[in-house]
Amino acid sequence: MTAETTPPIATREHTVEGFVREFLRELNFGQGVDLTRASVNDKYLAMARTVRHYLMTRWLSTLRSQAKLQAKSVAYLSAEFLLGRQLDNALLASGLEDIVKEGLASLGIDLEELRQAEIEPGLGNGGLGRLAACFIDSLATMNVPSIGYGIRYEYGIFKQTFVDGWQVEKPDDWLRLGSPWEFPHPEAAVKVGFGGHVEQYQDDDGVVKRRWVPGWSVLGVPYNYMVPGYDAGRVNTLRLWSARATRAFDLEIFNSGDYAEAVRAQTFAENISKVLYPEDSTPQGKELRLQQQYFFVACSIKDFVDQVLPADFDLHKLPDRIVFQLNDTHPVIAVPELMRVLVDEKGWEWDEAWAVTKQCFAYTCHTLLPEALEVWPVELLGRLLPRHLEIIYRINDEFLAELRVAYPNDELRVRRMSIIAEYPVRAVRMAYLATVAGTKVNGVAELHSQLLRDKVLDDFAAYWPDKFTNVTNGVTPRRFVKLSNPGLSGLITEAIGDGWVTDLDQLKGLEPLADDAEFRRRFREIKYANKQRLAGVLAERDNIVVNPDTLFDVMVKRLHEYKRQTLKLLHIVSLYEKITTGELAIGDVTPRTFAFGAKAAPGYVMAKQIIGLINAVGRTINDDPALEGRLRVAFPANYNVTLAETLIPAADLSEQISLAGKEASGTGNMKFMLNGALTIGTDDGANVEIRQLVGDENFFLFGLTEPQVAEVVERGYHPSAYYETNLDLRNALDLIASGAFSGGDRAVFEPIVSNLLNEDRFLALADFQAYVDAQARVDAAYADTDDWTRRAVLNVARGGFFSSDRSMRDYIERIWHTYPVAPEA
Numbered sequence: 001m002t003a004e005t006t007p008p009i010a011t012r013e014h015t016v017e018g019f020v021r022e023f024l025r026e027l028n029f030g031q032g033v034d035l036t037r038a039s040v041n042d043k044y045l046a047m048a049r050t051v052r053h054y055l056m057t058r059w060l061s062t063l064r065s066q067a068k069l070q071a072k073s074v075a076y077l078s079a080e081f082l083l084g085r086q087l088d089n090a091l092l093a094s095g096l097e098d099i100v101k102e103g104l105a106s107l108g109i110d111l112e113e114l115r116q117a118e119i120e121p122g123l124g125n126g127g128l129g130r131l132a133a134c135f136i137d138s139l140a141t142m143n144v145p146s147i148g149y150g151i152r153y154e155y156g157i158f159k160q161t162f163v164d165g166w167q168v169e170k171p172d173d174w175l176r177l178g179s180p181w182e183f184p185h186p187e188a189a190v191k192v193g194f195g196g197h198v199e200q201y202q203d204d205d206g207v208v209k210r211r212w213v214p215g216w217s218v219l220g221v222p223y224n225y226m227v228p229g230y231d232a233g234r235v236n237t238l239r240l241w242s243a244r245a246t247r248a249f250d251l252e253i254f255n256s257g258d259y260a261e262a263v264r265a266q267t268f269a270e271n272i273s274k275v276l277y278p279e280d281s282t283p284q285g286k287e288l289r290l291q292q293q294y295f296f297v298a299c300s301i302k303d304f305v306d307q308v309l310p311a312d313f314d315l316h317k318l319p320d321r322i323v324f325q326l327n328d329t330h331p332v333i334a335v336p337e338l339m340r341v342l343v344d345e346k347g348w349e350w351d352e353a354w355a356v357t358k359q360c361f362a363y364t365c366h367t368l369l370p371e372a373l374e375v376w377p378v379e380l381l382g383r384l385l386p387r388h389l390e391i392i393y394r395i396n397d398e399f400l401a402e403l404r405v406a407y408p409n410d411e412l413r414v415r416r417m418s419i420i421a422e423y424p425v426r427a428v429r430m431a432y433l434a435t436v437a438g439t440k441v442n443g444v445a446e447l448h449s450q451l452l453r454d455k456v457l458d459d460f461a462a463y464w465p466d467k468f469t470n471v472t473n474g475v476t477p478r479r480f481v482k483l484s485n486p487g488l489s490g491l492i493t494e495a496i497g498d499g500w501v502t503d504l505d506q507l508k509g510l511e512p513l514a515d516d517a518e519f520r521r522r523f524r525e526i527k528y529a530n531k532q533r534l535a536g537v538l539a540e541r542d543n544i545v546v547n548p549d550t551l552f553d554v555m556v557k558r559l560h561e562y563k564r565q566t567l568k569l570l571h572i573v574s575l576y577e578k579i580t581t582g583e584l585a586i587g588d589v590t591p592r593t594f595a596f597g598a599k600a601a602p603g604y605v606m607a608k609q610i611i612g613l614i615n616a617v618g619r620t621i622n623d624d625p626a627l628e629g630r631l632r633v634a635f636p637a638n639y640n641v642t643l644a645e646t647l648i649p650a651a652d653l654s655e656q657i658s659l660a661g662k663e664a665s666g667t668g669n670m671k672f673m674l675n676g677a678l679t680i681g682t683d684d685g686a687n688v689e690i691r692q693l694v695g696d697e698n699f700f701l702f703g704l705t706e707p708q709v710a711e712v713v714e715r716g717y718h719p720s721a722y723y724e725t726n727l728d729l730r731n732a733l734d735l736i737a738s739g740a741f742s743g744g745d746r747a748v749f750e751p752i753v754s755n756l757l758n759e760d761r762f763l764a765l766a767d768f769q770a771y772v773d774a775q776a777r778v779d780a781a782y783a784d785t786d787d788w789t790r791r792a793v794l795n796v797a798r799g800g801f802f803s804s805d806r807s808m809r810d811y812i813e814r815i816w817h818t819y820p821v822a823p824e825a
């Protein structure tokens with residue numbers, strides 16, 4: 001096939017007529033229904049496929065140019081991609097919004113109804129998964145060649161429901177109505193082995209070699225998803241792997257009547273990509289989890305080496321062609337896997353393979369919690385992946401030998417840095433393996449990266465200072481401003497043009513308008529409209545009533561003790577206690593709506609308790625006529641990307657109150673800032689950079705700093721001392737303990753109260769007074785509505801740094817050294 005004979009890529013007419021024709025073709029020929037009898041889902045699926053057609057030209061030309069150019073690209077390996085709904089983003093990227101709205105209207109179809117029909121792919125837990133989705137959006141928009149590799153879970157993050165205020169999980173059957181955004185390629189399935197043993201053999205030259213003989217295997221079937229750049233030519237690819245049995249059905253066993261046994265292999269295999277592990281920041285050392293990690297990593301490396309690279313590609317040049325970015329420790333098994341491929345399958349010498357492997361990976365750490373750093377017992381890893389354990393041992397032996405040269409009389413240090421931990425069980429420390437093999441190690445906010453250097457990986461930072469860097473997280477302005485806040489987007493574009501959508505630093509142009517009364521008035525109007533929109537959604541979705549004429553105080557993030565939803569609760573309960581005892585006149589209370597969104601990992605008992613308490617306090621407050629509706633608690637169930645897109649633009653106050661030194665970065669904090677909410681927060685994660693950029697006067701800072709926390713803990717922390725010396729705190733805790741929110745039953749929430757009084761690992765009691773004082777400052781500031789708006793405008797104007805495009809520029813400059821490639825004309 002020569003250039004002359006390469007058939008042109010089909011194109012589509014960007015006209016209302018052209019779209020309507022495409023849509024009806026898809027409905028009739030794709031869905032097999034005509035308009036009169038089409039269901040909403042039929043119309044949605046036809047719609048999605050039609051929009052795909054408009055993006056296809058760019059996708060195919062991207063693939064074609066990349067196959068020709070073989071430009072250096074990024075492979076983003078992540079166990080999670082929290083994509084959110086795809087339709088709106090595809091319409092935005094294809095510039096079809098207006099054409100589609102008009103075309104559908106001409107057919108009597110309401111675009112909004114089709115939007116609501118889309119089921120969000122919840123293939124992630126929280127920040128880490130959403131970050132991956134923002135990053136691949138930015139890479140495509142910036143024309144950087146990249147491919148996302150992950151798992152196509154059949155069931156994503158569980159659907160959260162509340163039964164009497166308690167979290168009850170339901171399976172997230174997101175594929176039940178079809179999945180129009182994916183392209184399955186069973187013909188490109190990859191075989192992945194597990195178990196078995198390693199054998200020694202002599203190769204043709206009589207050289208003794210080792211090879212893995214897996215005990216069983218599964219097939220990995222790739223599903224491709226478009227990653228369309230905004231206003232750019234490039235459409236990158238996200239490849240998610242789904243597990244299948246190599247032999248789906250055993251007819252012989254079936255004929256013997258043992259039907260269950262006949263399909264056991266299939267069930268067993270499919271389990272690997274069946275469901276996402278619902279833990280955020282607290283990994284489960286389950287065997288299936290390790291199977292999932294190795295499965296997608298092995299598929300991805302084989303796919304890249306055998307399918308993406310030209311057959312004659314010299315793998316010694318691999319580092320010039322690809323960088324595998326490890327999104328946390330979940331894909332780190334990729335390091336021994338590449339070594340196995342190069343040594344065992346390609347027949348390379350160990351040193352030859354290691355020289356290449358250690359130039360191909362970079363590692364992003366997303367946490368500071370020691371319990372979140374994955375370690376795999378050698379017993380389990382050796383049983384599931386015997387050859388990989390061998391390879392890890394050799395990598396470690398050579399590393400320790402190197403250390404002993406560098407630190408001749410410091411065996412303790414050498415032991416401390418060993419990839420293999422000796423106790424409590426002999427295990428592989430995945431973060432250490434990633435650090436040894438990676439060209440770069442980065443944290444996700446300045447403070448986090450500093451704490452990685454000073455505390456978590458300090459020995460490694462001392463040994464390899466240049467290996468450690470920082471890239472502060474970011475969020476995509478396409479989804480989290482342009483799409484989710486059309487009112488504000490319109491106002492911004494009117495004021496400074498629409499360049500900000502791909503160059504968020506241009507928001508600085510809004511700074512002078514903070515002093516423009518008319519601009520402030522319109523800004524406030526839009527915020528109010530967003531609050532009304534949210535009120536409408538919550539009423540319909542959750543039967544929750546909220547009043548837009550109140551301060552929307554929003555805390556949405558996974559439920560975790562270090563994020564301190566309990567501290568927010570203590571503020572609310574203390575307010576309520578003072579009102580019910582008459583210490584505070586209801587008239588003096590700033591009308592507030594406390595909005596929560598939070599899923600707890602199903603096995604995280606304390607987190608589920610706290611959810612129960614939030615709903616119990618909410619019920620009591622919402623049903624108490626004495627409050628005259630001035631305080632309300634709104635806790636919609638099943639917080640996800642779609643709800644975030646309505647909640648965040650409606651917020652006045654963003655709660656970022658984690659204990660300093662615990663939240664690696666946070667990304668919700670950035671989304672709130674860019675949507676004109678003011679932050680109340682500690683100096684933790686990216687809050688520090690938000691405060692530095694927006695200015696102290698536009699940020700409600702409180703609480704112990706990280707060094708102060710370390711000191712308190714060092715000295716010995718006695719939470720009950722704060723209970724004894726702070727009357728407001730005592731009254732609030734006593735009210736919870738009294739059973740006031742549980743029908744007088746003191747036992748229900750006793751575990752929370754006693755934990756706070758006796759342990760309080762995240763110092764909620766120590767920060768209580770400072771937090772309450774900061775909330776009083778919020779009340780005072782909010783009383784001056786116009787000045788509040790001025791500060792809100794400044795938050796937007798000074799938020800440009802938090803674009804994931806900027807994060808990508810930092811990764812490119814500091815870690816990847818890949819460059820944008822203009823798509824072929």
Ligand SMILES: [N-]=[N+]=N[C@]1([C@H](N)O)O[C@H](CO)[C@@H](O)[C@H](O)[C@H]1O
Binds near residue numbers: 281366367663667
């Ligand atoms: N896993 N993990 N880590 C997190 C989040 N929980 O997903 O990654 C996010 C993305 O880097 C961070 O913003 C957040 O602070 C951190 O806790």
